[in-house]
Amino acid sequence: MSGTIVIIGAGPGGLAAAKGARLAGADRVIILERNEEPGGILNQCIHDGFGLLRYGKHLSGPEYAMHAIAEAEQCGAEILPGHHVLRIEPDSRGHSVIAASRNGLGKFEADAVILSTGCRERTRGAISIPGPRPAGIYTAGTAQNLINLRNILPGKRAVILGSGDIGMIMARRMRLEGMEVAAVIEILPEPAGLSRNVSQCLYDFDIPIHCRHTVSRIFGKQRVEAVEISKVDEQRKPIKGSEQIIACDTLILSVGLIPENETAETAGVNLDPKTNGAMTDAFLETSVRGIFACGNCRKIMDLADYVSEQGETAGYNAVARIQGNAMKAWDRERGSDLRKGFPEPGTVTCTLCPNGCQVKLINGIASGNRCPRGADFAAREAVLPMRTVTTTVKTADGELVPVHLDRPVRKDAVLPLSREISRMRISSSMKCGEAVGSAAWNDTEVRVLSSCGR
Amino acid sequence: MKDTDILIIGAGAVGCAVARELSRFRLRITAVEKEGDVASGTSGRNSAVVHAGFNNRPGSLMAKLGVEGNRGFESACEELDVPFQNTGKLLVAFDEEDRNILERLIEQGKKNGCEDLRLIDAEELKRRLPQVGGIGAMISPHTSIFDPFAYCVALYENAAENGVRFYFNSPVTAVERDQAEGGFLVTAGKQIFRTRFVINCAGLFSDEISKLAGVDRYRIYPCRGEYYILDKVADSLLSIPVYPAPKPGIGGLGVHITPTIDGNLIIGPSSEYIEDKEDVSCTSEIMEKLFTEAKLLLPSIERRHIIGNYAGIRAKQAPPEEGGFRDFVIREEETCPGLINLIGIESPGLTASLPIARMVRDLLSARIDLIEKEDFQPRRKGIVRFRDCTEEEQNQLILSDPEYGELFCRCQKVTKREIREAIERTPGAKSISAIKYRAWATTGRCAGGYCLARIADLLIRDYGMKPEEITLRSPGSELFRGEVK
Numbered sequence: 001m002s003g004t005i006v007i008i009g010a011g012p013g014g015l016a017a018a019k020g021a022r023l024a025g026a027d028r029v030i031i032l033e034r035n036e037e038p039g040g041i042l043n044q045c046i047h048d049g050f051g052l053l054r055y056g057k058h059l060s061g062p063e064y065a066m067h068a069i070a071e072a073e074q075c076g077a078e079i080l081p082g083h084h085v086l087r088i089e090p091d092s093r094g095h096s097v098i099a100a101s102r103n104g105l106g107k108f109e110a111d112a113v114i115l116s117t118g119c120r121e122r123t124r125g126a127i128s129i130p131g132p133r134p135a136g137i138y139t140a141g142t143a144q145n146l147i148n149l150r151n152i153l154p155g156k157r158a159v160i161l162g163s164g165d166i167g168m169i170m171a172r173r174m175r176l177e178g179m180e181v182a183a184v185i186e187i188l189p190e191p192a193g194l195s196r197n198v199s200q201c202l203y204d205f206d207i208p209i210h211c212r213h214t215v216s217r218i219f220g221k222q223r224v225e226a227v228e229i230s231k232v233d234e235q236r237k238p239i240k241g242s243e244q245i246i247a248c249d250t251l252i253l254s255v256g257l258i259p260e261n262e263t264a265e266t267a268g269v270n271l272d273p274k275t276n277g278a279m280t281d282a283f284l285e286t287s288v289r290g291i292f293a294c295g296n297c298r299k300i301m302d303l304a305d306y307v308s309e310q311g312e313t314a315g316y317n318a319v320a321r322i323q324g325n326a327m328k329a330w331d332r333e334r335g336s337d338l339r340k341g342f343p344e345p346g347t348v349t350c351t352l353c354p355n356g357c358q359v360k361l362i363n364g365i366a367s368g369n370r371c372p373r374g375a376d377f378a379a380r381e382a383v384l385p386m387r388t389v390t391t392t393v394k395t396a397d398g399e400l401v402p403v404h405l406d407r408p409v410r411k412d413a414v415l416p417l418s419r420e421i422s423r424m425r426i427s428s429s430m431k432c433g434e435a436v437g438s439a440a441w442n443d444t445e446v447r448v449l450s451s452c453g454r
Numbered sequence: 455m456k457d458t459d460i461l462i463i464g465a466g467a468v469g470c471a472v473a474r475e476l477s478r479f480r481l482r483i484t485a486v487e488k489e490g491d492v493a494s495g496t497s498g499r500n501s502a503v504v505h506a507g508f509n510n511r512p513g514s515l516m517a518k519l520g521v522e523g524n525r526g527f528e529s530a531c532e533e534l535d536v537p538f539q540n541t542g543k544l545l546v547a548f549d550e551e552d553r554n555i556l557e558r559l560i561e562q563g564k565k566n567g568c569e570d571l572r573l574i575d576a577e578e579l580k581r582r583l584p585q586v587g588g589i590g591a592m593i594s595p596h597t598s599i600f601d602p603f604a605y606c607v608a609l610y611e612n613a614a615e616n617g618v619r620f621y622f623n624s625p626v627t628a629v630e631r632d633q634a635e636g637g638f639l640v641t642a643g644k645q646i647f648r649t650r651f652v653i654n655c656a657g658l659f660s661d662e663i664s665k666l667a668g669v670d671r672y673r674i675y676p677c678r679g680e681y682y683i684l685d686k687v688a689d690s691l692l693s694i695p696v697y698p699a700p701k702p703g704i705g706g707l708g709v710h711i712t713p714t715i716d717g718n719l720i721i722g723p724s725s726e727y728i729e730d731k732e733d734v735s736c737t738s739e740i741m742e743k744l745f746t747e748a749k750l751l752l753p754s755i756e757r758r759h760i761i762g763n764y765a766g767i768r769a770k771q772a773p774p775e776e777g778g779f780r781d782f783v784i785r786e787e788e789t790c791p792g793l794i795n796l797i798g799i800e801s802p803g804l805t806a807s808l809p810i811a812r813m814v815r816d817l818l819s820a821r822i823d824l825i826e827k828e829d830f831q832p833r834r835k836g837i838v839r840f841r842d843c844t845e846e847e848q849n850q851l852i853l854s855d856p857e858y859g860e861l862f863c864r865c866q867k868v869t870k871r872e873i874r875e876a877i878e879r880t881p882g883a884k885s886i887s888a889i890k891y892r893a894w895a896t897t898g899r900c901a902g903g904y905c906l907a908r909i910a911d912l913l914i915r916d917y918g919m920k921p922e923e924i925t926l927r928s929p930g931s932e933l934f935r936g937e938v939k
Binding site: 034082098101102104105120121123124125126128130131132133134135136139141142145146147150151152153154155156177216221222223238249262273274392394400422423 | 682683732733734735736737738741758760761762763764765845848849852853856857858859860861864865867869899900901902903904906907910911914921925926927928929930931932933934935936937938939
């Protein structure tokens with residue numbers, strides 16, 4: 001008897017936890033997902049950079065989700081979308097998870113529960129930017145949701161506060177969709193996100209980044225009209241006299257992620273008062289016996305691949321807890337091997353994977369690259385830089401299909417090709433990998449492939 | 455041109471209360487508001503407290519109407535289905551001078567008719583609120599908290615149900631005498647109204663409206679108060695409003711900490727005279743000061759609890775060099791018959807809004823016969839709140855409409871059905887903030903990060919709006935620029 005595992009959240013952590021639990025012998029695994037589709041935040045992350053560690057492939061977020069969903073389903077996990085968990089209650093067997101859906105309130109009895117509820121974004125209110133409260137202020141994730149999933153354009157000219165990865169990825173995304181990005185403002189001395197994104201999302205599009213600066217005031221009664229930026233001192237306080245005004249109609253915030261643990265709190269799980277993360281032991285078990293936590297609701301991670309790896313361990317351990325077997329320790333707080341901050345001057349940042357190797361070429365000999373592809377990338381970069389492109393295509397019924405090109409294209413073709421792809425219309429959604437059409441600019445011709453994850 | 459008997463200018467708490475009170479009678483009533491929704495000014499930007507009435511000078515209208523308002527507030531909230539909670543309030547003394555101030559306040563309160571005020575010593579204070587310092591405190595058991603948005607919306611909906619016509623986005627630009635009829639011709643937005651009476655409930659702009667009508671004897675000095683909103687920590691930190699003993703002459707109540715009806719805490723307000731009546735900016739200097747002062751009052755609050763800021767502006771008649779409070783002016787102008795002015799309605803204006811409305815009624819009844827309608831409907835029902843229901847009720851709701859099973863707002867647990875109801879109510883919500891004030895979505899710690907895109911999607915798919923037509927508040931606050939492609 002190895003019982004029922006209830007997993008909350010069908011993002012990368014929950015889906016991998018389901019796989020881990022089933023492989024370890026759980027009788028039944030149920031994933032409760034509040035969205036109408038599984039995949040979590042991956043569905044709006046249409047850019048590439050996912051899956052190299054876990055699947056050995058370059059995938060977009062929706063494609064990564066497709067793999068993770070397929071794995072969970074093949075293992076026999078039941079995914080229940082449209083189920084919003086309200087609370088976890090103790091019961092004689094272990095825990096009951098109460099969730100609302102269109103069918104009513106469901107009670108899911110569990111021998112063990114796995115929290116994989118992800119995170120939310122820090123808001124303008126939490127960082128107290130002075131000024132009034134006009135329209136046009138969005139977190140990067142909300143802007144991503146609007147642009148990539150809902151076909152809604154948030155503004156015309158943006159300033160981005162914070163240089164986390166989502167902020168930088170949205171800088172590029174907004175440029176590809178015809179918005180201006182006036183600047184990225186970072187309070188720290190270095191960009192907060194991966195060097196890869198500094199290079200391919202900011203440098204490639206000549207988007208200036210002002211480090212040791214912050215937005216010290218917002219202007220605009222009804223809609224954002226401008227922001228004031230200031231240099232900051234060692235205490236990160238704005239320095240008087242250093243103010244500059246930047247005209248914009250949109251302020252995008254990429255100022256940090258907070259583990260989302262409202263559900264965990266209903267069960268009395270201890271949270272880290274500083275990070276709001278669910279505290280666990282080395283086996284990913286929280287302060288409440290039989291409740292495990294993995295992924296961003298425990299501690300913010302840099303890559304979805306790491307989240308999946310941890311989720312799988314949590315799934316295994318949840319079953320081990322029920323069976324009384326030895327659990328596997330999670331002893332790898334991952335992420336330190338990814339290159340962050342400004343690229344090193346005089347080097348090429350290899351953007352082929354999240355590592356972001358800083359490759360130096362001297363007389364044709366590459367150094368600093370962790371794999372041979374880095375040497376090729378650096379050599380190519382000196383002659384004819386090539387880039388991958390991801391964007392969306394609109395269907396006749398107004399849906400957006402995430403797409404990528406069949407191969408990398410010249411750097412100077414990226415914007416013109418994106419513009420052309422934006423004008424494409426297709427009759428209906430395509431299966432992942434199918435060609436939805438072709439696009440051309442000068443002598444560059446490409447096929448446009450669906451990466452919709454279905 | 456549109457004919458009406460009564461034209462109310464301003465749809466804040468006072469304008470809505472007057473509209474609702476007068477809708478009991480056989481009158482044609484119109485209300486015009488320059489912004490896109492009710493409670494867009496001071497009424498929606500305050501501490502959300504029903505005051506007891508001890509703060510005001512005995513014999514003043516503020517004292518009389520405030521105490522009367524406090525006594526009737528709970529039953530009005532019950533009638534109008536507005537969230538209300540009697541919490542009481544504590545005023546904390548940190549030294550002997552404070553204690554003397556509190557003793558005088560109790561005396562003043564008794565003269566005003568406030569009941570059950572008393573002093574407690576340090577020991578009892580410690581027993582009641584161990585987390586708060588101080589050498590003693592005054593307890594005001596009849597102070598309460600409520601939802602001022604829901605209150606204004608409820609008065610508005612009920613007034614509209616009883617026949618009052620509201621025009622939003624209609625700023626008044628001219629008030630002229632109608633030579634033929636002896637009334638007024640009022641230009642508001644694109645409309646001209648011919649009316650017998652003008653009731654000036656324009657709050658911060660009441661001086662300017664009076665001047666437009668030819669009575670140039672008032673001046674409103676905007677005095678801003680900034681606030682912090684903290685996360686839902688009221689349960690664990692503080693369940694009763696806590697104020698410092700008020701220092702004389704500050705013209706406010708001092709920086710206080712108040713739980714909201716929803717379980718958040720608010721800190722504020724500051725008190726700062728400004729030039730621009732609409733500048734609701736928060737400033738770094740004041741925010742810093744607020745937090746420091748609040749921490750003295752309640753050491754257990756922390757910066758990570760902060761989820762937002764806002765500012766409201768008091769409509770003060772007392773100029774900066776004078777400070778303090780000047781009494782409400784509520785009267786028909788002798789030099790301009792038919793113009794009923796309500797000037798300087800600052801705190802306790804929300805608490806006093808219903809007695810103020812009755813006073814306007816009495817002023818009118820001295821001039822015309824007020825005949826009660828037989829079909830006046832005093833009760834109004836708000837949107838059913840899924841989160842406040844029992845498990846059984848929640849199941850029933852979902853059975854009646856599966857959209858009660860779709861949670862749109864994760865922080866406040868607001869369902870799709872409730873959002874839809876806010877939009878579809880008569881008269882319904884047309885902006886994101888109007889939906890927010892009716893259904894309470896986007897007010898949580900993620901500030902709409904989860905629900906804003908869902909609500910926008912609903913407005914586009916089911917209500918035929920274009921992305922660029924969706925506003926945060928009034929026209930000009932468009933949230934989006936159109937479709938991406």
